[in-house]
Amino acid sequence: MQTVVAIYTGQGLADPLKKVFQELLPYIRLVxxxxxxxIGDVVRAGHIPxxxxxxxxxxxxHAEELGADVILNTCSSVGDVADEAVGMLGIPIVRIDEWMAAKAVASYTRIGVLATLPSTLEPTLRLVGRKANEAGREVQLVNGLAEGAFDALISGKPEEHDRLxxxxxxxxxxxxxxxVLAQGSMARMEKALEEATGKPVLSSPRFGVEHVKAILEAAKDAKSSS
Structure with a gap:
């Protein structure tokens, strides 16, 4: 049985992401x-301490010691750490938002990035820009920081978060x-935002799990053909 270890910096995304795993990868061991x-330390510092x-x-x-075939880094705010750690381990580390960013630059020119925290917005803007450079695409990035939304959410005011x-x-x-939704926890708003704006909306959880699935299947194919 293949093992995926998902690493979270907060509580909110674990249950929704588990459902995506159950749909797309029901037979793997998920830890x-x-x-x-x-995430609290990142928010207070305004960067990754x-x-x-x-x-x-x-x-x-620790994930490698647990037998992970793939590590899923679920927090966009610390995606840069995942990139830097790739060479330290003998297994792949997937950024949850990497395929989402690649899809955005492959299909669109003017890309709006929505986030409720500057510490998430900036890494996502950098990632989308990097994916555009890798693809040889010129894109225009639009800053979509919803100021005050994160504070509303942690203060127990989800309706205010959604309004902002x-x-x-x-x-x-x-x-x-x-x-593009910079935070995986915003995926629950995907349909509502599409309906309200009339624009396509991309969120990272499904893209992230599809990325993990592709790596696992490639590894399985390579093993069976060797």
């Missing part, structure tokens, strides 16, 4: 590592061909 102190990097690398190594996100999406949609 979750959740440390919800990490060294202590968060150290802890994440420790979790990646929707207002930001409507503003950005006038300048963009597609809306």
């Amino acid at each position: 979750n590592i959740i440390d919800d102190s990490l 060294d202590v968060v990097t150290r802890h994440l690398v420790q979790y990646y190594r 996100l929707l207002e930001t999406a409507m503003r950005v949609a006038s300048e963009a061909d597609v809306l």
